[in-house]
Amino acid sequence: MQHCTIGSFELTALSDGTYFLDGGGFFGVIPKTLWSRKVTSDDRNRVVSGLNSILVRTGEKNVLIDTGIGNKLSEKMVEIFGQPAKLLENLSAAGVAPEQIDVVINTHLHFEHCGWNTIRQNGTVKPTFPKATYYVQEGEWRHAHEGQRDSVSYLNENYDPLVESGQMKLLRGNQEIVPGISAEVFSGHTRDMQAVLIQSGGKTACYISDLIPTSSHLDLNWVMAFDLYPVESIESRKRYYSRAIPENWLTMFTHDPEVVWAYVEKNAAGKIVARGSVPAKT
Numbered sequence: 312m313q314h315c316t317i318g319s320f321e322l323t324a325l326s327d328g329t330y331f332l333d334g335g336g337f338f339g340v341i342p343k344t345l346w347s348r349k350v351t352s353d354d355r356n357r358v359v360s361g362l363n364s365i366l367v368r369t370g371e372k373n374v375l376i377d378t379g380i381g382n383k384l385s386e387k388m389v390e391i392f393g394q395p396a397k398l399l400e401n402l403s404a405a406g407v408a409p410e411q412i413d414v415v416i417n418t419h420l421h422f423e424h425c426g427w428n429t430i431r432q433n434g435t436v437k438p439t440f441p442k443a444t445y446y447v448q449e450g451e452w453r454h455a456h457e458g459q460r461d462s463v464s465y466l467n468e469n470y471d472p473l474v475e476s477g478q479m480k481l482l483r484g485n486q487e488i489v490p491g492i493s494a495e496v497f498s499g500h501t502r503d504m505q506a507v508l509i510q511s512g513g514k515t516a517c518y519i520s521d522l523i524p525t526s527s528h529l530d531l532n533w534v535m536a537f538d539l540y541p542v543e544s545i546e547s548r549k550r551y552y553s554r555a556i557p558e559n560w561l562t563m564f565t566h567d568p569e570v571v572w573a574y575v576e577k578n579a580a581g582k583i584v585a586r587g588s589v590p591a592k593t
């Protein structure tokens with residue numbers, strides 16, 4: 312389990328384990344001859360993907376960013392992706408009970424980012440974090456019901472019961488959620504995916520979610536085939552780097568099984584690279 316501080320906030324990387332993704336899907340139009348130099352694939356062309364959530368302890372609030380795959384996948388999905396379900400034990404190891412989470416922020420609602428939002432108990436679906444207020448963009452929640460190309464990635468029981476009960480708040484655009492923690496929309500992966508900015512004591516960290524899923528995706532053009540709007544992903548990355556590099560933001564990688572966070576910089580050849588990376592632990 313990795314810790315760091317951003318000003319007076321304490322950040323802990325909490326893994327829900329790892330799962331498999333198709334290597335071609337992960338790297339889009341980039342030829343395998345290039346991506347295979349960075350990431351190994353198995354005999355089914357699958358690569359190992361991390362599930363890194365972040366717990367932020369501000370001193371006032373416990374904030375959880377993204378909630379992994381959870382434990383409600385169908386048998387078929389378990390066959391394809393696996394279902395490691397480690398987040399709650401890692402949360403417990405960090406000394407925090409589910410009842411002590413005050414805020415849950417979902418960057419978007421694909422199943423591997425909001426799976427632990429809810430649990431199934433005696434045939435009904437209940438919030439895993441009973442006292443938390445959950446946040447996502449309203450446009451993302453609407454998109455979850457649009458039945459578009461990525462509809463297979465949306466499982467309504469991860470969010471609809473929370474929206475119905477009023478426990479999940481739907482945001483319209485950028486907004487500060489608690490002092491020092493704000494949501495900012497970066498389109499591309501989905502239209503309304505939000506990153507989470509964590510700012511304290513003049514320092515900034517950013518959970519950039521699927522806009523830059525791993526440290527192997529730092530190159531502007533290495534966007535995933537899963538992205539609904541890949542050209543917008545590239546524009547959003549430009550906007551992100553134009554602030555993250557000069558302002559020395561710590562970038563957090565949601566799907567990197569090795570590197571949970573790193574500072575990014577432009578090297579002498581003009582390539583975006585990571586420095587000071589910290590290994591992830593499952």
Ligand SMILES: [Zn+2]
Pocket residue numbers: 419421424500521
């Ligand atoms: Zn996604």
